[in-house]
Amino acid sequence: MNLAVVLVSPKTPGNVGAAARAMLNMGASDLRVVAPRCDILDSQAVAMAVHAADLLRSAQIYGTLREALADRDLSVGTTARLRADLPAPRHPAQVRPLVRAAQAPALVFGPEETGLINSDLEQCQVSIRIPTGEYASLNLAQAVLLVCYEFMQAQDEVPEWTRKTASREEMEAMYGHLHETMHLIGYTDAVRARHTLRLWRAMLDRALMSSAESRLFRGLLRQVQWKVQDAATRGTVTTRQGKEVESEEQTAES
Template sequence: MNLAVVLVSPKTPGNIGAAARAMLNMGAHDLRIVAPRCDPLDSQALAMAVHASDLLRSARVYPTLREALADRDVSVGTSARIRADLPAPRHPAQVRPLVRAASAPALVFGPEETGLINSDLEQCQVTVRVPTGDYASLNLAQAVLLVCYEFLQAQDDTPAYDRKTATREEMEALYGHLHETMHLIGYTDAVRARHTLRLWRALLDRALMSSAESRLFRGFLRQVQWKVEDAGKRGAERESVSPSAAAEPRAE
């Protein structure tokens, strides 16, 4: 499986190296690091990676999560908390069929101190939580190991569906387009826009759109925008014509 593991703003070199080692143990080889706060090739990282040093050296670094997910068709965030306006985290085994049916899935982990923030989780179609006992405090490498095991090594039935979904970049472009259209037609305002868009994200991400379907939806949005703008132009033209200029000359 072409599974990418994405570490968002990791703080400690040792955690990056240990995460690479965990990946190699489970058969994952695509490590992506977003805005690291340390040197991913620090001696501590290489020491913790052990035999995964080549995997660590081949890791790609990105300035934003959106860029790291651009070519992925399914992205799975990790979180131990319930967030307002966002779907509740699920058990990794429940998400396994979705990940295994994807062409280019990604598994996203947040900073060691805070985990993923809401704006990161918004870019993920689904969120998982590693089930633990009452004491729930996994380090980054432990979390990577457990979730990669669920997706890559655990036994599972044949996935119930098999289709190529749109990439995250295609979906983010769709959401940007939807945001503009909502403002254009007065569907929402600046205060409510983020909450409203989160609800739309949850709905449309569940649909697992294909690339063609995302283009179809954006075609509909373009038609809405054209219709609104055309109506505005027609109204402006009517207002520019004065009643005296438009009136018929009177017969003497």
């Protein structure tokens, strides 16, 4: 997208540098600065730009907003305030289709202390307000980052997150393994087993396990079974099923 970011009369070089970095994060590269009140190539600006230093150095300087917008076919102003004699600002998502349909859109941000004045907003076809909490004042770079994200990275329809889950055969095998282990350690008995396993099924099915995760869970069950069987070889273990397991040493002594 041929998107220009226009900063009107910025005061602090660090803010300009940070705004350049925010642009680079979101894939914008056309920075325009109108009547800056600071040296936008000051060491502080370059330091805040980090890897966007080249973007900062290529920024164009203009005397007026009109000059900065001359080759743009859509200009979007930003404001945190309602203006009595201007249309109310819109949510950025509502304006996204307009920006994406434009050939050469521009986003316009005002000075740090005051934001855009009415005469600036009059030169913008539409204005937006970034939805915030009660305290609506954003740092310049924060505002640039959020609006550039909305117009360049956010999608109208978020792609569905897909994940390959274990097959039902894998899950049924795991539940059979779980059922055996619950009986072995006395976690349940024949009367309660079906209801107990149903609760476990409901919980584990919600997890949408992958094949690897079902194997991981069965690995735990195998370790539990081995531990019980190992203990059984060392002494007598009575399970909830009423089975007694004697060690070889005890059998030999008897």
